[in-house]
Amino acid sequence: MKTVAEWHQQAQTLAVNGQAFINGSYCSAASGKTFDCVDPASGRVLAHVAACDAADVDRTVRFARAAFESGVWSRMSPAERGRRLVRFADLIDRHSEELALLESLDVGKPIRDSLAVDIPLAAKAIRWYGEAIDKVYGEIAPTDSSTMALIKREPIGVVAAVVPWNFPLLMAAWKIGPVLAAGNSIIVKPAEQSPLTALRVAALASEAGIPDGVFNVLPGYGETAGQALGRHPDVDAVTFTGSTEVGKLFLRYAGDSNMKRVSLECGGKSPNIVFKDAPDLDTAATAAAWGIFYNQGEVCNAGSRLLVQREIHDEFVERVLQVARTIKVGDPLDPSTEMGPIVDRSQLERVLSYIEAGKAEGAQLRVGGERLAGLQGNFVQPTVFDTVSNTMCIAQEEIFGPVLSVIQFDTTADAIALANETQYGLAAGVWTRDINNAFHVSNALKAGVVWVNCFDKGDMSVPFGGVKQSGFGRDKSLHALEKYTDLKSTWVHLSSVD
Numbered sequence: 001m002k003t004v005a006e007w008h009q010q011a012q013t014l015a016v017n018g019q020a021f022i023n024g025s026y027c028s029a030a031s032g033k034t035f036d037c038v039d040p041a042s043g044r045v046l047a048h049v050a051a052c053d054a055a056d057v058d059r060t061v062r063f064a065r066a067a068f069e070s071g072v073w074s075r076m077s078p079a080e081r082g083r084r085l086v087r088f089a090d091l092i093d094r095h096s097e098e099l100a101l102l103e104s105l106d107v108g109k110p111i112r113d114s115l116a117v118d119i120p121l122a123a124k125a126i127r128w129y130g131e132a133i134d135k136v137y138g139e140i141a142p143t144d145s146s147t148m149a150l151i152k153r154e155p156i157g158v159v160a161a162v163v164p165w166n167f168p169l170l171m172a173a174w175k176i177g178p179v180l181a182a183g184n185s186i187i188v189k190p191a192e193q194s195p196l197t198a199l200r201v202a203a204l205a206s207e208a209g210i211p212d213g214v215f216n217v218l219p220g221y222g223e224t225a226g227q228a229l230g231r232h233p234d235v236d237a238v239t240f241t242g243s244t245e246v247g248k249l250f251l252r253y254a255g256d257s258n259m260k261r262v263s264l265e266c267g268g269k270s271p272n273i274v275f276k277d278a279p280d281l282d283t284a285a286t287a288a289a290w291g292i293f294y295n296q297g298e299v300c301n302a303g304s305r306l307l308v309q310r311e312i313h314d315e316f317v318e319r320v321l322q323v324a325r326t327i328k329v330g331d332p333l334d335p336s337t338e339m340g341p342i343v344d345r346s347q348l349e350r351v352l353s354y355i356e357a358g359k360a361e362g363a364q365l366r367v368g369g370e371r372l373a374g375l376q377g378n379f380v381q382p383t384v385f386d387t388v389s390n391t392m393c394i395a396q397e398e399i400f401g402p403v404l405s406v407i408q409f410d411t412t413a414d415a416i417a418l419a420n421e422t423q424y425g426l427a428a429g430v431w432t433r434d435i436n437n438a439f440h441v442s443n444a445l446k447a448g449v450v451w452v453n454c455f456d457k458g459d460m461s462v463p464f465g466g467v468k469q470s471g472f473g474r475d476k477s478l479h480a481l482e483k484y485t486d487l488k489s490t491w492v493h494l495s496s497v498d
């Protein structure tokens, strides 16, 4: 592992390209406009990024459509598409240091996480679909013997992937893998806070043999580039990860335009429920702390509501506080840093305003609650509020920062009711030694993902996504292919043969 000085030295000489990637080449926005991409740790401008708008969207959709209709990718054998996706994943792995550095500079993520988590998992996601796609079969329906009815999956066409800034390349890769494996063309719209890695890997996609027009990256603002993709009459599907508020806009855009398919991975306010018979309180407390403080709390499935059974409350919260107090916050390029800065100034202000709201509502601030003294940049201390009531705004609204709300409960029924009293339903944790309790609670939780005696586990073979206003549709696993394919039923009448 490089030292902090070596990472900074590499950062000084790193080539950062802010141009869009359209039809196989890097180019400026048609308007010539750019926006600044800023390092949240230092305030340094990293790149002037193409501010794409409706004109660029229109041009890119035309290229993506032409590539799709030409069959250069959509009718390539799944085995060959798969080989090229695996090559693409290998290239991402080969450039992992450069990509990890770009990610850390762009969003303030600790380099140890970019290097060990974001970039390798992004490569893994693309490789997984590359390896899987030539093993996916169609069906023959059990119709009567005078007919043969074939059910096959066909690519949809042009898919727009609109993604957030918290895991920029990884969230994009969860879309890129299945979208491309299924034979579609893709237009990735990274968040304006975090365009750099998606732009960089576009060249790697080309190098891996993904044809021009099939893989495009359009940086730009949500209200311009994002909206233009959502409303475009020739975009067949939007796969979105981001806030619930913007997810709802995409439903509206689809309704106002061509009824394109929309799948939404949105926000969360996930409960992490610790019963008094949790198998190991230290493990549970460490998982509870990292369940909210990992990635600065900028995690959709963060366990931001910690529900603790009254009998163990004092002891358990003390253990969580101990972990929170020892987290090392600082320079993202220092390999020993565990928490970096908040992604940008407006998100920092949002987090701080929730901390003020928590104090004003009467929650007890046990640790943190301030910006970090002595550091420039958007650093916030790991923050824990105790004696939170589930109706407070810090328990109901997604803060998307390192702020934990601790809520006490008495019975299993209370825990389930509190856990489900939220507009969200992304994920939940349950800590108990009693297998009956574990299944009873996990069955009763309205969440797309439940972790029992663990938190934040993931694997490419397991679907990820939410219910209620956390969205619908699933990333990861073979189920993700359902979002990017349509079923075609072909009936063949069989005449009798003499």
Ligand code: NAD
Pocket: 162, 163, 164, 165, 166, 167, 171, 189, 190, 191, 192, 220, 221, 222, 223, 224, 225, 226, 227, 230, 241, 242, 243, 244, 246, 247, 249, 265, 266, 267, 268, 299, 300, 301, 398, 400, 426, 465, 466, 470
């Ligand atoms: P966001 O909704 O503000 O932005 C997401 C994307 O939508 C960005 O690319 C943005 O440019 C675009 N966008 C913004 N306004 C738009 C508009 N008016 N029209 C069209 N597009 C628009 O979200 P964010 O702040 O980037 O990310 C944080 C959110 O993402 C949180 O709510 C978090 O929970 C969610 N998230 C969910 C998951 C999941 O898998 N469920 C994963 C990661 C993040």
